[in-house]
Amino acid sequence: MTTKLFGEPVQRREDARLITGQGRFLDDLGANALAAAFVRSPHAHARIRDVDVSAALDVEGLVAIYTWEDLPGLIAEPLPLLIPHPALTHGRTGHVLARDVVRHVGEPVVMVVAADRYVAEDACALIEVDYELLKPVVGVEEAAEAVNLVHADVPGNIGAHLVQEVPSAAGTSAREAIEAAPHTLAFRLDIERSASMPLEGRGVYARWDADDESLRVYTSTQTSTSVRMAVAAKLGLPLPKVEVIAPDVGGGFGVKIVHPWPEEILVPWAARLLGREVKWAEDRREHFISSAHERAQVHHVRVGFDEDGHVLGLDVNILHDHGAYTPYGIIVPIITSTQLVGPYKIGAYRVEFTSIYTNTVQVTPYRGAGRPQAVFCMERTMDRIAAHLGLDRTEVRAANFIQPGEFPYDQGMTFQDGRPLIYDSGDYPESLRMLKELIGWDSFPAMKAEAAAEGRTIGIGVGCYVEGTGVGPYEGGHVQITSDGRVHVSTGLTSQGQGHETVFAQIAATELGVPIEKVSVVTGDTRRFGYAVGTFASRAAVMSGNAIALACRKVRDKALKVAADALEADPRDLEITDGVVHVAGTPSASIPLATVAVLSNPLRYAFDQEAQRATQFAGPSSDDRPPVEDGEEPGMEGRDYYSPVRSTFASGMHAAIVETDPLTAEIKILRYVVVHDCGKLINPMIVEGQIHGGVGQGVGGALYEKMVYDEHGQLLNASFMDFLMPYATEVPRIETAHLETPSPLNPLGVKGAGEAGVIPVSAVIAAAIEDAEGITIDRMPISPSDLYSLRADTRLRKTQ
Amino acid sequence: MSETTGAHRTHAITLTVNGVLREVTVPARRLLSDCLRHDLGLTGTHVGCEHGVCGACTVLLDGEPVRSCLTFAVTVDGHEITTVEGLAEEGALSPVQRAFSECHGLQCGFCTPGFLCTVTAFLRDNRTPTEEEVLEAVSGNLCRCTGYQNIIKAVHRAAEIQAEESG
Numbered sequence: 025m026t027t028k029l030f031g032e033p034v035q036r037r038e039d040a041r042l043i044t045g046q047g048r049f050l051d052d053l054g055a056n057a058l059a060a061a062f063v064r065s066p067h068a069h070a071r072i073r074d075v076d077v078s079a080a081l082d083v084e085g086l087v088a089i090y091t092w093e094d095l096p097g098l099i100a101e102p103l104p105l106l107i108p109h110p111a112l113t114h115g116r117t118g119h120v121l122a123r124d125v126v127r128h129v130g131e132p133v134v135m136v137v138a139a140d141r142y143v144a145e146d147a148c149a150l151i152e153v154d155y156e157l158l159k160p161v162v163g164v165e166e167a168a169e170a171v172n173l174v175h176a177d178v179p180g181n182i183g184a185h186l187v188q189e190v191p192s193a194a195g196t197s198a199r200e201a202i203e204a205a206p207h208t209l210a211f212r213l214d215i216e217r218s219a220s221m222p223l224e225g226r227g228v229y230a231r232w233d234a235d236d237e238s239l240r241v242y243t244s245t246q247t248s249t250s251v252r253m254a255v256a257a258k259l260g261l262p263l264p265k266v267e268v269i270a271p272d273v274g275g276g277f278g279v280k281i282v283h284p285w286p287e288e289i290l291v292p293w294a295a296r297l298l299g300r301e302v303k304w305a306e307d308r309r310e311h312f313i314s315s316a317h318e319r320a321q322v323h324h325v326r327v328g329f330d331e332d333g334h335v336l337g338l339d340v341n342i343l344h345d346h347g348a349y350t351p352y353g354i355i356v357p358i359i360t361s362t363q364l365v366g367p368y369k370i371g372a373y374r375v376e377f378t379s380i381y382t383n384t385v386q387v388t389p390y391r392g393a394g395r396p397q398a399v400f401c402m403e404r405t406m407d408r409i410a411a412h413l414g415l416d417r418t419e420v421r422a423a424n425f426i427q428p429g430e431f432p433y434d435q436g437m438t439f440q441d442g443r444p445l446i447y448d449s450g451d452y453p454e455s456l457r458m459l460k461e462l463i464g465w466d467s468f469p470a471m472k473a474e475a476a477a478e479g480r481t482i483g484i485g486v487g488c489y490v491e492g493t494g495v496g497p498y499e500g501g502h503v504q505i506t507s508d509g510r511v512h513v514s515t516g517l518t519s520q521g522q523g524h525e526t527v528f529a530q531i532a533a534t535e536l537g538v539p540i541e542k543v544s545v546v547t548g549d550t551r552r553f554g555y556a557v558g559t560f561a562s563r564a565a566v567m568s569g570n571a572i573a574l575a576c577r578k579v580r581d582k583a584l585k586v587a588a589d590a591l592e593a594d595p596r597d598l599e600i601t602d603g604v605v606h607v608a609g610t611p612s613a614s615i616p617l618a619t620v621a622v623l624s625n626p627l628r629y630a631f632d633q634e635a636q637r638a639t640q641f642a643g644p645s646s647d648d649r650p651p652v653e654d655g656e657e658p659g660m661e662g663r664d665y666y667s668p669v670r671s672t673f674a675s676g677m678h679a680a681i682v683e684t685d686p687l688t689a690e691i692k693i694l695r696y697v698v699v700h701d702c703g704k705l706i707n708p709m710i711v712e713g714q715i716h717g718g719v720g721q722g723v724g725g726a727l728y729e730k731m732v733y734d735e736h737g738q739l740l741n742a743s744f745m746d747f748l749m750p751y752a753t754e755v756p757r758i759e760t761a762h763l764e765t766p767s768p769l770n771p772l773g774v775k776g777a778g779e780a781g782v783i784p785v786s787a788v789i790a791a792a793i794e795d796a797e798g799i800t801i802d803r804m805p806i807s808p809s810d811l812y813s814l815r816a817d818t819r820l821r822k823t824q
Numbered sequence: 825m826s827e828t829t830g831a832h833r834t835h836a837i838t839l840t841v842n843g844v845l846r847e848v849t850v851p852a853r854r855l856l857s858d859c860l861r862h863d864l865g866l867t868g869t870h871v872g873c874e875h876g877v878c879g880a881c882t883v884l885l886d887g888e889p890v891r892s893c894l895t896f897a898v899t900v901d902g903h904e905i906t907t908v909e910g911l912a913e914e915g916a917l918s919p920v921q922r923a924f925s926e927c928h929g930l931q932c933g934f935c936t937p938g939f940l941c942t943v944t945a946f947l948r949d950n951r952t953p954t955e956e957e958v959l960e961a962v963s964g965n966l967c968r969c970t971g972y973q974n975i976i977k978a979v980h981r982a983a984e985i986q987a988e989e990s991g
Contacts, residue, residue, distance in 0.1 A: 039925040042933030043917065045868020045908035049934060052867035140862070142853065223872040223880055223934045223968050274870070274934030275968050308873040521932025521969050713928050713974060720971030744877035744966065752972035753963045781971070 030534040030772075033709035036526045037545075038519075047272040050227035050244040050305060057229060057301035058087055060291055061144035063134035063151050064314055065126035068160035068383040068737020069174070072124055072153060075134060080150040085139035088298060089147065090290070092121040098258050099293055103284065107353030111186035114178040115350045116381070120286035125158070127174055127348035128384050129737055130313025132286050137294055137302055160383040160737035164322060164345035167382045174348060174381035183346060184354045184379040188361055190436040191372050192336075198374035201337025205328025209408050214803040215397045215786065217320040217345070217731035218724070220390040221749060222520070224274020225306030226315060228287045230295035238265040241292050244273050246281040247558030248548045249516045254284040255292050270548030276520035277721070278389040279316050281560040282352055312742035317731055318356060318390035320345040321397045325405055328371075333409045333420035335370050340401060342377035347386040354379050355440055356387060359394035359492075362437045362445050366402045366490050367452040367675055368424040373436075383737045389560065391721060392782045395491060400804060403487045403787035407794065417791070418456060418465060421488060425452040440561070441495040443670035449765045450675045452488070455699045458761050459486065463679040463697045471681075481686055482694065483796025486679045487784030493674050493702070493776025494566025494767075498667035500555050501572030503532060503579045505660040507625075507634055509603055509618030511536060511543040513575075515568040516556020518548030522778060523710040524564060528572050530706055531772070535576035536583075537600030538617060555665075562674070562776025565706060570666035570770045578662030586660070587620045621660040626651035672767040674775035676700040678719075678784045680756075682792040689811040691727060691793060693756040701763040703775035711777045712760055718781015720755045725782065726789040726805050728754065837901035841866065842910025850897045856890075857881045859897035860907060868908040868937050872966065879965030882938035883907050889942045908937035911944055919985035920944050920978075929978035931969035939965050943979050947986055953979070 041047050077089045092100065103117040122133045134151055138144035159172040161181060170180045191197050202208055229242040239261060245251050245268075252268035255261070273280065287304050295302040306315070321344050328337040344357040357377040365373060406424075410417040426433045428451045435445040460466065468484045475482045504512045513532045519525070529543040546552045547568075548559075557567070580600065587605035588595040591613055599608050606614035622638050630636040637643070640651075652658050681695040698715055705711050728748040732740045741747045766773030790801040793811065799818050803810075836849045841864060848863045855874075860866045860883065869892055872880035876894040883892045884906035911918045920943050923929070930936040939962060946953070946961040953961065958979045967975060 035925060036928065036930075038933065039930060042930055042936055043908075043921040043924055043940060044912055045866065045937055047868070047933050049867075049870065051871070052861070055862065055865060142851070221968060223878060223932070223966065224870070272934075273932065274872075275932045277968070308875065521930075521934075523931070709928050713931060713970060716971030716973045717931060717969045718971070721968070743875055744873045745875065749966055749968065751963045751966060752959055752976060755972050758971065758973055 028534055029530040029540055031705055032530070032707065034526055034530055034540065034707055036523050037529060038523060038525050049224055049272045049274050050229060050242060053242055053271060054229040054301050054303045057303035058137050058139065058298070059141040059144045060294065060302055060304035061136050061141060061148050062132045063148045063153060064310070065122065065129055065131045065133055067126060067155055067157060068129050068162065069158040070126050070155035071158060072122060072126065072133065073156050074154040076152040079152065080136070080147040083138070083143060083147045083150065085143035086136070086147050087139070088137040088294065089151070090121065090135045090294070091133070092119060092123045095121065097260065099289055103286070103351055104254065105353065106351055107355055109184070109353050112184040112350060112354050114183045115353065116175050116178065116183070117351045118349045120289045129739060130310070130385060132314065135290050135294070137298065162382055162384065162733050162735055162737045164320065164343045164380050164382060167380045168343060168378065174383055178381060181381045182378055183350050183381055186354070187374070187376045188437050189374050196372050198337040198339045198372040201372040202326055202328035202339060205336045206330050207412060208326065208328045209412060210326045211408065211802060213323040213325060213401055213404055215319050215321050215400055216805060217317050218390065218729045219317045219731065220277035220279035222275025222277055222279065225308065225311040226280060226285060226287065227305040228291040229301070229303040230292035231301050232296040232299060234299055239292055239296060241266070241268045242271050243268060243288055244280060245270050245283060246276045246518050246520065246560055247283055248518055248550055249554060249556040250558060251283045251288055252550045255289065258284065258289050259293055259296065268550050270518040273518065273520040276559065277391040278318070278393060278560065280520065281558055282316055282388045308744065309742050312747070313385060313739055315385070316388040317347065317385050318387050319397065319725065320387070321360065323397070323401050325401055327405050327409065329409050331413065333413055333415055333423045335368065335424055337372045338370050339374045340364060342375070344377050344379045345382050345387060346379050347382055347384045349386040351386060352388040356389055356394040358440050360398040362439050363395050363490065363492065364398040364402050365435055366399065367426055367450065367488050368402070369426050384733055391718065391779050393561070393779065395489060395783045396725060396786055399487055399489045399784045400787045400790065403784065404790065404802065407791050417486060418460060422453060422456060428453065439492055439671060441671055446670060447490065447673040448767050448769050450490070450673065450701060451763060451765050452675065455675065455677045455701060455763055458763065459677045459679050459697060459699045462699065462759060462761055463681070463695065465679065480683060481796045482681060482683045483792045483794065484679065484681050485788045485791025485795055486677065487787035487791065488677045489783045490673050490675045491562065491776070491780055491783060492671040493562035494668060494672045495561045495563055496668055497557060498665050499557060499567035499571045500553060500663060500665040501568060501575040502553055502663045503572065503575045503661060505579060505583070505617055505621045507618055507622045509542055509616060509621070511538055513543060513572055514546040514549070514552035515572060516548070516553040517559045517564055517568050520559065522564060522714070523707065527565060527706045527710060528568065531569055531573050532576050535573050536580055538603040542603060562778040562780065565774050566672060566770060566776050567666055569706065569774060570772050571664055573772055574664035574666060575662045578664055579660060582624065582662065583617060583620050583660060586624050587615050590615050590623055624660040625658045666770065668769050672703070672769050672775045674702045674777065674780060676780050678788045680788045680792045682789065682796055684793060684796045684811065689808040689815065691806070691808060691811065693723065693789070696756045696758050698758060698760045698781070699763060700760060700780060701765055702777040702780065703767045704764055704773040705762065706774060708762070714777045715760055715781040716758050718779060719758050719785060720750055722782040722785025723755050724750045726786040727807065728805060730805055835898045837898055839900060840904040842906055852896065852898050854897045855893055856895040856897045856900060857892040860892060866907050866909050870934050870937055872935065877966070878935065879942065880935045880938040882941045882965065884941050884945055887945060889945050906941070908940055911940055918944065919989065920947065920982040923978040923982035923985055927974045927978035927981050929970065929975045935965060935967045939967070939975060943982060947983055951983065951986060953983060
């Protein structure tokens with residue numbers, strides 16, 4: 025019995041091609057395609073006076089040069105605003121090529137198509153763009169002062185403003201509750217800019233088939249179905265004539281959910297216009313200055329609490345820097361606002377955000393998507409309450425936890441999916457108990473004293489989070505068993521390394537009772553599945569996992585019905601084991617699924633010997649029933665969709681012990697511990713991998729990574745030399761433990777796991793450094809230089 | 825030998841790639857990474873930054889790891905190159921390849937070819953590495969997916985497989 029695979033650490037089926045160089049990433053395709061390259065704005069804010077391409081025209085191998093003025097119809101219109109929201113009163117998006125004004129360094133101005141990328145870049149270098157410089161708006165607080173405007177028609181640089189109020193059970197507002205509270209604190213917390221930074225940049229490759237009048241687009245995207253709709257709409261093509269495929273994608277982490285990128289419109293358009301294959305692969309500098317960033321927010325927190333640390337009122341005011349454009353709406357600050365409350369029962373809550381334009385790269389979700397900021401706010405608040413009251417930090421958290429018996433728990437807000445923020449399940453006290461045991465929380469003071477005796481400075485920190493995962497609206501799955509016994513599974517959402525081919529195959533093999541070797545999975549290919557949303561918000565396992573399970577159950581029911589006819593048995597007595605349908609308890613009465621698949625499709629023509637079984641003279645059939653009965657379809661296939669009423673809420677808690685160097689202020693993570701609850705685990709090996717990767721990115725965000733803009737809007741560290749992503753030497757060993765509280769919302773009981781690892785890391789590391797140093801940490805990331813300066817400031821204040 | 829076409833002088837070079845003699849004519853500025861990927865069709869070698877930091881493009885030049893994005897193809901005329909496509913011997917996955925899969929040492933797989941080449945050379949020269957030596961060995965390659973823990977595990981596992989099989 026090999027077919028019960030759900031929950032097992034099955035080896036990845038993706039690996040065989042990826043470890044032998046046989047993966048197919050975007051730039052591995054289209055060997056004969058023309059290459060596109062872009063002239064991008066070197067200025068943060070400028071008016072384009074003139075574009076002079078004359079010097080580039082003599083470059084051998086040049087095929088075409090395009091500016092905004094060359095663009096027809098809808099392609100010349102602004103890019104779509106993907107997620108409109110009533111609070112986003114001044115949403116603005118860019119053009120595929122800049123029209124009149126550029127609003128950040130890196131905005132595309134001219135597209136060049138040439139024989140290869142070298143030649144295309146030669147031509148780009150010879151194109152002269154005459155700019156009239158405008159005043160750049162850099163820094164969210166400077167932008168809020170609105171001395172200069174990013175968009176002339178957006179007063180105050182304010183794109184959106186939203187207030188959410190959740191009064192206490194007694195009807196008291198947060199501000200009233202804070203005023204009336206025995207204790208109050210007010211402080212400011214900052215998080216700086218970072219970015220998804222997948223190792224593979226974006227890229228697009230398009231083939232126009234003039235004979236068939238159809239377009240095939242390959243793009244390194246997190247959503248091929250939606251790119252397809254956007255490309256068809258922009259190019260005015262019938263949807264069935266456009267197919268979009270996400271090939272192997274070298275990481276996404278959020279940035280590739282944005283679409284259509286300018287290049288996703290321009291490359292297919294040029295391919296069609298030129299009648300040639302065209303490809304563009306982003307280089308690293310382009311990725312830094314022309315894709316998307318995230319994280320930067322300023323938070324002003326006011327909190328009122330009682331003697332035990334119960335939060336009676338919480339009032340948070342957020343300034344969100346969304347860069348030059350808002351193609352993805354205001355999802356990031358909405359998530360910060362709603363997920364800030366974490367695993368806690370907050371007496372009364374008020375959260376207000378203002379989303380501000382600056383002349384910098386646009387801000388769209390990066391793994392965690394506003395949650396690292398939210399958790400930084402809430403957990404720093406918990407630590408401040410504990411410090412103020414002289415209580416243990418974990419006790420304050422425990423005092424505020426939602427209890428296991430209180431689910432479903434309604435937080436009284438509207439979540440990022442437009443649905444009520446109602447937690448489905450969880451066990452926060454047990455998570456905390458496990459975490460404290462794993463890290464040795466209660467014995468830490470002794471350890472700290474011991475270290476101090478040796479002249480070493482160490483500290484411990486903790487951070488808790490709740491993550492809404494598996495947001496709707498839906499995903500679908502299609503399952504087909506062919507007459508060779510193979511099982512073909514497809515789903516529309518895409519993969520960027522999460523192991524979907526493996527986990528979806530595990531689900532299908534388990535549901536259908538077939539060996540996993542018989543199952544193949546295709547994701548992100550509109551030729552196979554046209555309806556999908558995409559891969560983001562830790563939703564793939566929840567959404568497509570359940571959709572595939574439901575589709576398998578349909579196919580299984582049909583297979584049992586067909587097999588029951590053939591075996592003259594009751595379908596209720598049948599089981600499927602290792603790809604064979606048999607009567608329970610009577611293994612001899614059996615029929616392979618391959619044969620069932622043959623029988624499910626009544627044939628006139630036998631294309632091979634096996635197929636003869638399904639032809640019209642092959643065997644007994646009822647004379648008064650049609651070969652394909654009413655309500656049935658030929659073939660052993662099924663399609664189903666999973667559409668949840670609302671998100672399912674995963675949770676977790678992290679703790680770390682850090683050591684700080686008394687002299688150099690170097691920060692070293694000695695231990696990092698994770699307790700993680702994503703409901704039922706489909707493949708624990710893959711979930712662990714997701715957590716490791718998330719924590720790795722979290723460590724980058726806590727200690728190393730930030731986008732440094734100067735006052736002119738120039739990104740000063742747009743390379744891997746200067747934007748410091750962690751190497752193996754910077755990421756600590758991660759110790760993990762799992763708690764499984766199944767989601768009651770979906771058939772598999774699963775919750776999302778993709779983003780979890782990154783979410784609380786900045787909060788945890790800040791807390792541990794604060795504990796080590798006795799210096800308040802209210803801004804992340806923190807470098808050794810930052811800590812060194814903080815120490816100096818603290819000494820200065822003490823001597824004054 | 826070199827010839828001129830248009831503005832760009834090209835050079836005929838001969839490389840032994842994965843044991844196969846390959847002749848190719850390239851402009852002087854062609855990067856080895858581009859030559860392997862676009863001229864020779866060996867797209868297993870990936871380019872993550874084109875400034876020598878990420879290590880995704882690492883190949884073995886006469887057995888030693890180099891950044892192929894920082895190497896001009898013309899400068900390695902006459903030399904031997906091993907890419908990820910050449911790590912499996914006679915169709916059998918190498919211990920390093922097997923260990924990476926077994927230990928879940930890859931997710932998206934984009935950086936993986938660089939790690940595999942780096943680790944292959946490392947374990948050839950150091951068959952019984954310590955924890956510190958393994959960390960040092962992989963500390964020049966960026967991975968954005970795995971958090972490195974399973975990569976480190978994979979390197980130790982590869983050393984183990986290598987030892988078992990050399991018996």
